[in-house]
């Protein structure tokens with residue numbers, strides 16, 4: 400079966416600095432790929448090129464068979480975005496934020512209202528529809544952003560650190576929602592700094608360092624494939640972590 404998302408020889412330069420360096424991968428339907436990398440590895444930049452928020456320096460991306468550069472409106476329709484910054488409008492209520500987002504996709508009004516109600520229920524926010532964004536907790540905001548990303552019935556959801564900063568209960572709620580979506584046929588592309596999140600959700604992990612893919616495989620089999628005991632050990636070794644060199648450890652000592 401054709402992959403729902405195909406990234407081929409993708410590179411991104413900011414001036415003379417190469418943030419993403421010849422990355423290729425394929426995301427199959429109903430699958431989840433997790434991008435694992437240190438701060439500044441190039442994960443967000445890769446995602447931004449997929450949803451056309453950053454230009455592509457070199458390479459090609461297709462979503463649902465459409466070229467991101469040539470058919471941006473078709474690829475936009477197939478994608479749901481949960482970016483690091485939630486970009487919710489603080490001057491609108493929860494319900495109004497959903498409606499405003501849906502209008503960008505030309506969803507007919509009546510259908511949009513129906514989807515909004517269903518998705519707010521799905522996200523556990525049905526009783527919060529008239530609340531201001533400032534009244535929501537961090538976990539509620541992330542659930543709202545996820546609900547908003549589903550309004551256009553996306554085939555692929557791009558999730559940039561979807562549970563960063565949330566308590567363990569809120570993380571579990573979001574994981575369950577994501578698993579439910581995967582079971583319904585949606586594909587996920589995820590970045591995370593949490594190994595447990597990656598182990599739980601991902602079918603495939605790509606370890607990215609300085610813009611390049613260093614290792615790939617299923618979360619359970621990747622460590623042994625590269626001679627390590629655990630995903631965390633593989634990640635630290637492959638991304639060249641040495642405690643004595645690490646500036647954070649030095650700063651703390």
Ligand SMILES: Nc1ncnc2c1ncn2[C@@H]1O[C@H](COP(=O)(O)OP(=O)(O)OP(=O)(O)O)[C@@H](O)[C@H]1O
Nearest residue numbers: 413416417418436437438439440441442443444445
């Ligand atoms: N608009 C920009 N202009 C110049 N450099 C940029 C820009 N955006 C990102 N970079 C640089 O590109 C590199 C990759 O950044 P990116 O945000 O993709 O990293 P990341 O892997 O998502 O990191 P994090 O885990 O911290 O979110 C970094 O060195 C960053 O400073």
